Amino acid sequence: MQREQILKEARSIQEWIVERRRQLHRHPELMYEEVKTSQLVRETLDELGVAYRSPIAETGVLASIGDGDGPCVALRADMDALPIHEQADVSFRSEVDGKMHACGHDCHTSMLLGAARLLKEHEDEIQGTVKLLFQPAEEGGAGGHRMSEEGALENPQVERIFGLHVWPTLETGSIGACEGTFLAAAGFMEITVRGRGGHAAMPQYTIDPVVAAAKVVTELQTIVSREIDPLDSGVVSVTTIHGGQASNVIPEEVRMKGTLRSLTMEGLQGLQQRVQEIATHVGTAHRCEVSVEFPGHDYPPTVNDRSLWNKTREIAGQMLGDDNVLEVPPVMGGEDFAYYTERVPGCFVGLGVRNEAVGATYMVHHPMFKADEEALPIGTALHVNFALESLRELATD
Numbered sequence: 001m002q003r004e005q006i007l008k009e010a011r012s013i014q015e016w017i018v019e020r021r022r023q024l025h026r027h028p029e030l031m032y033e034e035v036k037t038s039q040l041v042r043e044t045l046d047e048l049g050v051a052y053r054s055p056i057a058e059t060g061v062l063a064s065i066g067d068g069d070g071p072c073v074a075l076r077a078d079m080d081a082l083p084i085h086e087q088a089d090v091s092f093r094s095e096v097d098g099k100m101h102a103c104g105h106d107c108h109t110s111m112l113l114g115a116a117r118l119l120k121e122h123e124d125e126i127q128g129t130v131k132l133l134f135q136p137a138e139e140g141g142a143g144g145h146r147m148s149e150e151g152a153l154e155n156p157q158v159e160r161i162f163g164l165h166v167w168p169t170l171e172t173g174s175i176g177a178c179e180g181t182f183l184a185a186a187g188f189m190e191i192t193v194r195g196r197g198g199h200a201a202m203p204q205y206t207i208d209p210v211v212a213a214a215k216v217v218t219e220l221q222t223i224v225s226r227e228i229d230p231l232d233s234g235v236v237s238v239t240t241i242h243g244g245q246a247s248n249v250i251p252e253e254v255r256m257k258g259t260l261r262s263l264t265m266e267g268l269q270g271l272q273q274r275v276q277e278i279a280t281h282v283g284t285a286h287r288c289e290v291s292v293e294f295p296g297h298d299y300p301p302t303v304n305d306r307s308l309w310n311k312t313r314e315i316a317g318q319m320l321g322d323d324n325v326l327e328v329p330p331v332m333g334g335e336d337f338a339y340y341t342e343r344v345p346g347c348f349v350g351l352g353v354r355n356e357a358v359g360a361t362y363m364v365h366h367p368m369f370k371a372d373e374e375a376l377p378i379g380t381a382l383h384v385n386f387a388l389e390s391l392r393e394l395a396t397d
């Protein structure tokens with residue numbers, strides 16, 4: 001059966017995939033700075049004889065395999081790293097202080113390169129076109145939005161898209177996702193509380209923004225606990241708070257940042273409105289001026305098409321066994337794959353990379369994060385099978 005055969009082929013090039021993954025891991029680059037990463041992708045595609053368009057979305061690469069015509073299916077990987085200092089004990093540790101592939105995007109990129117290699121070898125079976133989207137800036141830079149705005153889904157028109165993310169709560173050899181909304185709508189906020197600074201021993205001559213900011217933080221917690229339907233989901237997290245320098249000086253202002261999450265765009269907008277109202281009014285109650293900003297790049301929710309998730313379950317079930325294909329409830333993480341599923345039916349899945357035996361137990365965005373590399377050929381095979389089978393179905397539609 002072709003599905004298992006593809007997995008076998010992916011396993012036979014595991015070393016090749018891992019080699020590229022480790023090279024990327026040593027040289028992490030932050031959003032829209034993926035210059036060397038993009039170069040490695042292009043050089044590999046050159047070696048494979050795969051055509052591509054670059055640059056797109058600054059550092060992105062849009063490759064295509066097949067006859068250049070429809071039907072067309074897209075596969076996507078993100079390339080950016082995080083501003084985290086790596087503490088994982090691996091031989092291919094990050095060589096850049098303060099930067100790390102802590103979200104596994106190095107794995108995503110190398111798995112898609114593996115798929116490019118296998119698809120090129122199977123090019124005679126491709127009726128239509130497979131587009132491979134190597135996109136920048138998933139971590140808050142909306143690179144997926146840029147790719148899609150710059151035409152990645154057009155000419156020929158993409159009819160289905162597939163993507164995956166390493167999933168540290170799932171064991172290697174398994175995958176998981178769900179139908180419908182799988183990942184949340186996500187946005188950021190910046191709050192500034194302005195008072196009047198002065199001597200901390202004479203608070204009567206000041207307007208203290210520290211106390212007001214503390215009230216803002218605690219009052220914001222009532223949005224989720226008291227205003228949202230308990231059966232609905234929302235997150236309001238204040239994640240940074242900065243103000244003052246000395247223990248005997250009341251500062252002029254306190255600045256805070258944070259994030260908002262909901263399973264719908266309307267829900268996210270509702271949270272934004274209430275953050276605005278509560279923060280400004282609590283500030284006023286304490287004689288402070290409060291400004292609330294939402295810097296943009298709000299990610300829509302990532303929505304899985306029912307039939308494509310069923311198709312992926314079937315493929316993965318045959319490759320890994322049905323017991324290793326799991327229904328995972330939605331999570332409040334954001335993902336800019338959403339910018340593609342907004343436009344075309346898509347499927348986004350979590351790929352198990354947890355393996356206690358190799359110390360791969362930490363969550364993504366953790367300085368000790370590690371992915372079990374045995375999972376990489378599985379990801380490659382999922383990409384390839386999804387593309388080949390989808391094209392066959394679309395051709396006979």
Ligand code: NI
Nearest residue numbers: 103104138165
């Ligand atoms: Ni990620």
